[in-house]
Amino acid sequence: MWETTGWCLRTWLKVTFVLAVLIGVAAMVWGVGSRxxxxxxxxxxxxxxxxxRGLLxxxxxxxxxxxxWFW
Known part of the structure; x- marks a missing residue:
């Protein structure tokens, strides 16, 4: 079970990191206040x-x- 939990956490962190980088690039390209x-x-x-939702x-x-939970 710890393997699955670790995999879910690693996958979530990777996705979050990629999305944060893309938002940062979008902020540099379009500016923070743009549509x-x-x-x-x-x-x-x-x-x-x-x-x-998918990882859960x-x-x-x-x-x-x-x-x-018994182990």
């Missing part, structure tokens, strides 16, 4: 939430198959 930048931030938040589903699926 494309705001749309980029909204899209990044939606992608982040979808990633978290993967983790829960693996947790259902194990009695990991």
């Amino acid at each position: 494309p930048f705001v749309l980029t931030v909204v899209a990044a938040v939606v992608l982040e939430l979808l990633t978290i 589903r993967e983790w829960a699926f693996d947790a259902r198959g194990r009695w990991w």
Whole structure:
């Protein structure tokens, strides 16, 4: 179970890092107050939430198959 938890955390951190870099690039290209930048931030938040939802589903699926809380 710790393997799945570690994998989920690593994947989440990678996705978060990539999205943060893309938001930083968008801020440099379009400027912080522009409409494309705001749309980029909204899209990044939606992608982040979808990633978290998917990773939680993967983790829960693996947790259902194990009695990991007893070990």
